[in-house]
Amino acid sequence: MTEQDTIRTYYERDHDRLDELFTTFQRLKRSDFARAKEAFKEFKVGLQRHIVWEEDLLFPLWKEKTGMSEGGPTFVMRAEHRQIGALLEAIHQKVAEGDPESDREEQQLLALLGAHNMKEERVLYPSIDHVTTEDERTLVYRQMQDIPEDRYRTCCGTHSH
Numbered sequence: 537m538t539e540q541d542t543i544r545t546y547y548e549r550d551h552d553r554l555d556e557l558f559t560t561f562q563r564l565k566r567s568d569f570a571r572a573k574e575a576f577k578e579f580k581v582g583l584q585r586h587i588v589w590e591e592d593l594l595f596p597l598w599k600e601k602t603g604m605s606e607g608g609p610t611f612v613m614r615a616e617h618r619q620i621g622a623l624l625e626a627i628h629q630k631v632a633e634g635d636p637e638s639d640r641e642e643q644q645l646l647a648l649l650g651a652h653n654m655k656e657e658r659v660l661y662p663s664i665d666h667v668t669t670e671d672e673r674t675l676v677y678r679q680m681q682d683i684p685e686d687r688y689r690t691c692c693g694t695h696s697h
């Protein structure tokens with residue numbers, strides 16, 4: 537992250553990075569499955585990490601600053617994370633089996649993720665930037681680095697298949 541990074545710019549960049557990994561997976565899965573699988577693994581671990589960052593750090597900070605939790609935007613975001621996670625696992629299952637026929641699940645995930653990320657980028661992240669100080673955001677970036685990898689590093693490479 538750079539000095540001037542806001543929550544919005546930092547997290548938006550992570551969304552873009554993840555989108556690119558997923559596109560690589562889709563582009564290569566019928567021609568070079570090994571490379572496609574690598575891209576998918578990086579995407580899955582990265583998305584899981586992104587969700588942990590949001591749920592463990594950003595959303596609690598938002599709640600602390602605004603008093604909003606149930607019924608607020610982060611309540612909806614958490615529910616969407618569960619749906620995103622279910623589709624991610626459905627695709628993961630097929631990738632682990634070497635099966636490229638996951639187009640339907642991929643379309644569902646892209647639709648869900650696209651709408652979800654847009655809401656975060658347009659509404660939630662700017663709101664968090666608005667209610668926090670630069671010091672508080674610096675603390676978030678530091679805490680992000682401190683989250684143990686085993687919270688999010690689970691994919692085809694790390695268990696038996």
Ligand SMILES: [Fe+2]
Binds near residue numbers: 590652
């Ligand atoms: Fe999210």
Ligand SMILES: [Fe+2]
Binds near residue numbers: 547590653
């Ligand atoms: Fe996000």
